[in-house]
Amino acid sequence: MIIHTEDLTKYYGCKLGNDRICLSVPEGHIFGFLGPNGAGKSTLVKMLVGLIHPTSGAGEVLGRPLGDTSARKRMGFLPETFRYQGWLTPAELLAYHGRLLGMEASQIGPATIDVMTQVGLADELRTKIRNFSKGMQQRLGIACAMLSGPELLFLDEPTSALDPLGRRHVRELLLGLKAKGTTIFLNSHLLSEVELVCDSVAVIDRARIVASGSLSELLTGPCEVEVFLAEPFRPAEETLAGVRGTLLESAPERLVIGLPDAEAIPALVAALVHEGTRILGVERRKRNLETLFIETVSEEQHG
Amino acid sequence: MxxxxxxxxxxxxxxxxALTFREARRRWVVVAAAAMTLGYLALYGAGLYFASRDIAGGAISSMDEVTIKMIGAQMLSLGLFPSSLIVGLVAVFSSVGSVSGELDSxxxxxxxxxxxxxxxxxxxxxxxxAAMLTVYSLAVMGSVVGLAVGFMDAPTDNLAAAIALFVLEPLILCGVAVFGSTRLPTLANGVLCTALYGIGFIGGVIEQIGSIISNQVMLNIGIVTSLLLPVDAVHRKAVTELLPSGVLLDPSGGGVSFGASAVPSGWMVAYAVAFPLIMILLGMRVLQKRDL
Known part of the structure; x- marks a missing residue:
């Protein structure tokens, strides 16, 4: 595991920031970290990159204990509040970061051109950062995080300031990095973006992890089928019982039926047709990340 | 270690x-101070010019050479205190947000x-x-001494030691301000450092008066304030090193030593040299422990 934490806890005075976080991120994955505002996402990221000290618990990043500076050579970080010295040019900023990373002067120039090209800012190397739009600054932040070709990237809301084209560009960039073996810890509110790129996710709510696992596992929920009818119809209870189905919603020309698994769908359709209704369409309801997120977080809040 | x-x-x-040095040069406080310093040096130079012209032209015919030397020394000592004050304020205001400003933003x-x-x-x-402040204080103090020596032939004694001590003054303030900025918000740190600078100065004045009237309590107050912030003590030592003894007409020039007993000891100078390093070590420790 490239990231591993055990009961990582952080208190800010009396306020709980993270509560016994146990997390494992496999190498080469894009890991999505989700949660509502104030749930403790940034607290965990800041502990993992060494900006804040845990109150208790332990963790390892790249095989080194949290806060170990040597591991930072092999990782990059885009903070949520990305701010840079406006009087610098990107070339100067990246040269500064390159020196902090221990890169040789001869390496910094080519690496700078490479990462700036990847984020689409190759023509802006000599432009003062203060003249950059917020979106350009965010892309510059991603370039800065990628400078040394890190094995692990922490990106805190990397597309918050980007337009849809910029988001797509970053999405492709992340998938490209993953193809090269880079592990990405992605902290984002944009669930659709996360769903498109992440292999696994964890959801944090009120300082605790409330769901985690591979995306495919988490999105495979109960089988729900939406049936579109030619005329109003309500199936008999014994018809549903025959396929172990449950009527979840009933509109005049639409039914939503819960089934034990997808294997029961043909039997359900056959039973409904046998009962005399005319079916115009059948669609299996897909659970998406947004549904999972809302269900998980609201369950926690109400339960 | x-x-x-x-x-x-x-x-x-x-x-x-290197980045801090470049950034410090760009700060408005430094740019404004540099402009004001040029104005101050022009004014000081004009005063010296007119004084030297009258002396050279025989307008003050009754003066002997010793008196002229004394006037030169007095003019030099008068120029040193405001210079030290300007350099000190630049040191405080360029350093108070050095860490906190970057953390806040x-x-x-x-x-x-x-x-x-x-x-x-x-x-x-x-x-x-410290590099920026060293360049700046060398330029300011070098100009003041150069103008006084050039126009008035002001006598100087141990110039190298005096300049080194003048340079130490802003470094002490910089050390305190950087330490403060590892924990305090920029504004609070600025207020604290400026107040500390003021306390150090007043303490120095109390010590000098205490020296004149032989009041041990007043002397002790000065020592305590010097331990809190040894800038004034270093300034007095620098003036003592720069000016040969017995050349001052009137000790009213701010910061000028009033007498031998108010001249800081070698221990105080050693403490002052160690002071910014102690501050930086404390700042390192504070920043290491805090959450960012």
């Missing part, structure tokens, strides 16, 4: 220092997640600011 000082650590410190989050120790970051900040 030996392992800390590897070549790569030194490179990281220098990287932070999140600019520091990028660099501090690089393989750099927080102690190296604090040291780099101090080195960069």
């Amino acid at each position: 030996a392992s800390v000082w590897t070549r790569s650590a030194a490179r990281r410190v220098l990287a932070v220092a 999140s600019v520091a989050h990028g660099p501090l997640t690089r393989p750099i120790r927080r102690s190296e970051y604090v040291l780099g900040k101090f080195v960069g600011l």
